[in-house]
Amino acid sequence: MTTLFARVLGAEKFGVLAERVRALHEATQQRVYHGCADIERGRGWLAGFCCRCAALPPTATQQTISVEIAPSASGECWTRRFGSHVMRSDLDDIDGCLRERLGLLEFHFALDAADGVLTWRVIRVRALGFLPLPAAWFGGVRASEAQRDGRYTFDVRAALPVVGLLVHYRGWLDVEQT
Numbered sequence: 001m002t003t004l005f006a007r008v009l010g011a012e013k014f015g016v017l018a019e020r021v022r023a024l025h026e027a028t029q030q031r032v033y034h035g036c037a038d039i040e041r042g043r044g045w046l047a048g049f050c051c052r053c054a055a056l057p058p059t060a061t062q063q064t065i066s067v068e069i070a071p072s073a074s075g076e077c078w079t080r081r082f083g084s085h086v087m088r089s090d091l092d093d094i095d096g097c098l099r100e101r102l103g104l105l106e107f108h109f110a111l112d113a114a115d116g117v118l119t120w121r122v123i124r125v126r127a128l129g130f131l132p133l134p135a136a137w138f139g140g141v142r143a144s145e146a147q148r149d150g151r152y153t154f155d156v157r158a159a160l161p162v163v164g165l166l167v168h169y170r171g172w173l174d175v176e177q178t
Contacts, residue, residue: 018147037171
């Protein structure tokens with residue numbers, strides 16, 4: 001079975017990912033990874049409302065994190081636990097892009113791989129599954145996965161015009177090489 005990220009990236013780009021990044025995305029059975037994250041959440045009532053709609057985690061320093069990835073025939077279910085806060089999303093591929101359903105939102109990402117790093121870029125967003133939102137609003141949403149000092153690392157930042165920062169979380173997970 002070809003894994004979700006291998007399908008979306010294609011064999012050539014998937015092959016250039018750093019070992020730990022590739023290992024996280026090539027497993028074909030359910031797995032759980034553990035690590036640590038620093039989380040900064042935006043301030044203000046509008047940022048708080050947006051964070052609740054997407055189930056984004058609260059501010060914390062050196063927060064324990066676990067990420068459970070459960071593959072299926074169509075995609076993957078990711079359950080992230082930042083301490084006691086749970087953030088669940090469903091991922092699949094559609095039209096050559098990665099689709100992530102997170103809370104009330106549906107994101108479509110273009111994935112790219114270069115120099116061992118996996119990057120996610122928003123190209124389309126829908127609210128409530130049917131209401132299109134301007135992709136330009138989401139230019140401040142970015143994610144990357146890399147390997148530093150032999151460890152899998154992630155860096156996710158979401159900011160919106162007028163609202164400002166929603167959340168920025170970054171950290172590491174223990175991922176064994178395959």
